[in-house]
Amino acid sequence: MKKKSMNVPNTLSLLRVALVPVFVVTLIFMREIPVWGKVVPTLIYILTAFTDMLDGKIARKYHLITDFGKFIDPLADKFMVLSSMISIDAVMFLEGQTTEAIVFMFVVLVILLRELGVTSLRLVVAGKSGIVVAASMLGKAKTVSQMVGTVLILLETTIFPFSAETHIVAYVVMGIMLVTTLFSGIDYLKSYLPYIDTNE
Known part of the structure; x- marks a missing residue:
């Protein structure tokens, strides 16, 4: 039996989850680099947020709504928002x-x-x-x-x-x-x- 491949919206949701640790690592370890230490993690965050807007639109437009999507999309959203804010707060403490x-x-x-x-x-x-x-x-x-x-x-x-x-x-x-x-x-x-x- 052929294994069913994951659709685009769900792939984007999983990509959002995967990008969060990348954002956290770049934010913390690049914080002392002038300008780019803020720009690089910001660009990663914007890309992560863009997947949030894109996956829902694609799922609704092409009727690709699945039970897994209903579960992973809001979970990925909360993971993105809270992880990014907690890491920003940690950097604020580190920077005095x-x-x-x-x-x-x-x-x-x-x-x-x-x-x-x-x-x-x-x-x-x-x-x-x-x-x-x-x-x-x-x-x-x-x-x-x-x-x-x-x-x-x-x-x-x-x-x-x-x-x-x-x-x-x-x-x-x-x-x-x-x-x-x-x-x-x-x-x-x-x-x-x-x-x-x-x-x-």
Whole structure:
């Protein structure tokens, strides 16, 4: 029997998972190289994020949605976002940006709790009623703010030299990430609550 080959969207999702360690390694070990120490990991991150946008579009357009894809795509997304943010936070500590690192650690913790909460709600509701609430505009805004925000934090001192001392750009970006994460989490909670029976 001929073994069925993996389709393009699922391959892209697995590529996203494989690129995350490459991003982490280049970010940490190239951090002392001027300019390129930030540009190279940023380009890898952008490529990783691009696979996130591409796999879903291809799967929907060419009807290549599979059970494995439904599992690996969101898992790869969370792995990408959280791994990149945790490694950026680690580099902040290594570079002596203690205050910025502590603030970003709080933002990452909120994002982690939000992802765990929303994923748990999805599993409970989907398991009982088979209903999956589509991503809202707030959810999409959260994703965009995290991806664009990560790039801006990585390239902060390269693109915005005036922010090298105060890191004001990074703090503004973190604030936007935090707000969109909280509001999208509340939005998902409101969407799923009608399907949850608190008496069970």
